[in-house]
Every structure is written in structure tokens, then in C-alpha cells.
């Protein structure tokens with residue numbers, strides 16, 4: 001059955017891999033599933049046809065036969081449950097990998113999103129300069145804890161899993177701020193994730209949409 005995802009017709013990051021279709025593309029590449037992409041404009045995302053699939057008018061979405069999904073955590077979990085390669089066989093290890101997926105979007109991503117909001121939506125507010133260090137320190141609080149847990153391991157819990165895919169996807173959005181590089185092991189963790197052939201194919205595919213150059217993958 002054909003898998004179709006949605007992505008920005010023109011991504012605000014110009015194709016640097018920060019739009020969230022990248023994590024879905026990456027998961028599909030890891031498990032070797034081909035997919036199609038429907039590109040949507042910002043206007044089309046808020047129109048009824050797209051809202052019928054994504055109630056919040058966002059990307060990415062995932063369609064496969066009668067199934068329509070939104071929310072990257074749910075989409076990646078669905079892919080990982082349907083196809084081998086992203087979740088361990090052992091039931092407890094599998095549950096821990098899913099725990100890391102939730103931790104990425106529920107515990108680590110919120111303070112990172114808060115920084116994006118502070119930078120892009122609140123720059124003109126009189127309290128912006130005072131609030132910014134607080135927002136950054138809340139991210140550091142989370143990264144300190146994550147860094148301690150990761151230690152010198154390659155991945156969060158044994159072999160690479162959907163938990164790492166989601167966590168690295170969340171963390172790489174921090175790179176431009178410089179905060180990620182304050183944590184040697186987390187920066188290396190993200191670099192390790194980005195070095196995976198499946199990530200590279202996903203990155204190139206979304207970059208090609210934004211540069212108009214065909215993907216080499």
C-alpha cells in the first residue's frame with residue numbers, strides 16, 4: 001500500500017532538515033519503505049482538505065490506505081511497529097524505546113520550542129532580553145540530565161531505536177543556538193545519528209524539495 005506524507009512546499013528553514021517531515025522520512029528510510037510526498041503551502045495547510053487529515057493544520061501527515069495519521073511521535077511509532085528495524089524484539093526493551101520517544105516530544109522538545117518562540121515571536125517584546133536567558137537555562141537543565149543519562153553510550157538504550165531517532169531529531173533543532181555544542185556527548189550523539197545512511201537520504205530528499213535539485217538518493 002502506498003505511503004504518502006505531507007511536507008512544506010517551501011520550508012521556512014530552506015531545507016536544513018528542521019521541518020518535522022524529516023523525522024518521518026528518516027523512519028521510513030530506516031525500515032526501507034518507499035513513500036510519496038505531497039507538498040502543501042501554508043495556505044493549503046489551513047484549508048478543509050488538509051484539516052481533515054491534520055486537525056491542527058500542520059505537517060507532516062501520513063496516509064496509507066484508509067489510515068491517516070498526524071503527530072510525528074505517533075507516525076514514527078506506527079512505522080516502527082509495522083516494520084522491523086526501529087524497535088527491539090524484547091518486550092521490555094521495546095517499552096523503554098517507546099518511553100524515549102515520549103520523552104523526546106514531551107520532556108525535551110517543549111523547552112526547545114519555547115526558545116524558538118522566544119526568538120521568532122517575542123523578539124520585539126520589552127521583556128525579551130530578560131526572558132531569553134531563563135528559556136536557555138531551562139533547556140540546559142534538561143540537557144544536563146540527558147547528558148548524564150547518555151554518558152559515553154552510543155545510543156540511549158542499547159541499539160539505535162525509534163527513541164534515538166526522535167531524540168536526535170528534537171536535539172538537532174538546537175544546533176543553531178550553540179547550546180547543543182555545550183554538551184560534548186550530546187553533540188556527538190546527534191552527529192552519530194546524522195551520519196546514518198537513512199538520515200542522509202531523508203535529509204537530501206527534503207533538501208531537494210527546497211533547492212529544486214533532485215535528490216541523489
Ligand SMILES: N[C@@H](CCC(=O)N[C@@H](CS)C(=O)NCC(=O)O)C(=O)O
Nearest residue numbers: 019020057058059060070071072073
Ligand atoms: N507536535 C507536532 C508538531 C507539528 C508542527 O509543529 N509542524 C510544523 C512544521 S515542523 C508546522 O506545520 N508548522 C506550521 C504551522 O503550525 O502553521 C508533530 O510532532 O507532528
